Amino acid sequence: DTEVTQTPKHLVMGMTNKKSLKCEQHMGHRAMYWYKQKAKKPPELMFVYSYEKLSINESVPSRFSPECPNSSLLNLHLHALQPEDSALYLCASSQPLLRLWAYEQYFGPGTRLTVT
Amino acid sequence: EDKVVQSPLSLVVHEGDTVTLNCSYEVTNFRSLLWYKQEKKAPTFLFMLTSSGIEKKSGRLSSILDKKELSSILNITATQTGDSAIYLCAVMDSNYQLIWGAGTKLIIKP
Numbered sequence: 126d127t128e129v130t131q132t133p134k135h136l137v138m139g140m141t142n143k144k145s146l147k148c149e150q151h152m153g154h155r156a157m158y159w160y161k162q163k164a165k166k167p168p169e170l171m172f173v174y175s176y177e178k179l180s181i182n183e184s185v186p187s188r189f190s191p192e193c194p195n196s197s198l199l200n201l202h203l204h205a206l207q208p209e210d211s212a213l214y215l216c217a218s219s220q221p222l223l224r225l226w227a228y229e230q231y232f233g234p235g236t237r238l239t240v241t
Numbered sequence: 242e243d244k245v246v247q248s249p250l251s252l253v254v255h256e257g258d259t260v261t262l263n264c265s266y267e268v269t270n271f272r273s274l275l276w277y278k279q280e281k282k283a284p285t286f287l288f289m290l291t292s293s294g295i296e297k298k299s300g301r302l303s304s305i306l307d308k309k310e311l312s313s314i315l316n317i318t319a320t321q322t323g324d325s326a327i328y329l330c331a332v333m334d335s336n337y338q339l340i341w342g343a344g345t346k347l348i349i350k351p
């Protein structure tokens with residue numbers, strides 16, 4: 126199974142709503158990532174979890190709150206978002222981050238988020 | 242500042258043609274270079290090239306890393322309409338972060 130799944134596929138939310146994006150993988154990967162991708166731009170890294178611990182936070186606003194409840198799941202909690210946060214949110218996973226080796230990341234299909 | 246530059250930005254060819262996509266980089270503490278294909282949604286992993294694996298091939302796709310020239314090429318032979326996509330090049334740095342190029346939009350005409 127080389128699949129990363131994300132739910133929901135589409136989400137429309139108002140600026141006062143609270144919602145969550147979910148990501149799941151069963152490849153035994155111990156590194157998981159959240160990216161944000163705007164139209165016609167490459168993905169931008171938001172967060173990296175390694176062994177269920179937050180290891181990289183790319184100065185993301187606090188209205189985005191990640192959570193890694195176990196090695197297979199990654200959530201992104203959303204609160205008080207702005208219209209400019211509308212984008213495709215991608216989850217990815219990879220083998221653990223080791224000093225000398227780098228591993229390819231496998232991406233989920235993404236959640237298309239629209240903030241109204 | 243680290244950067245990855247892809248060229249061309251877009252390319253239109255006919256089915257059956259061979260294409261070469263370019264990626265050059267200036268990244269401190271290079272670890273690996275990755276190629277992804279992105280159609281409508283998520284990027285799909287194609288190849289990873291490192292100092293110990295500078296050439297990869299899979300079917301009609303192949304890629305070479307030139308560490309001296311700080312660049313890589315992605316070749317697609319006998320192109321098909323299903324090859325139409327955005328091809329993304331990314332370099333992993335010492336912090337294991339991917340630095341992405343802007344992508345090459347490839348259109349294959351029947």
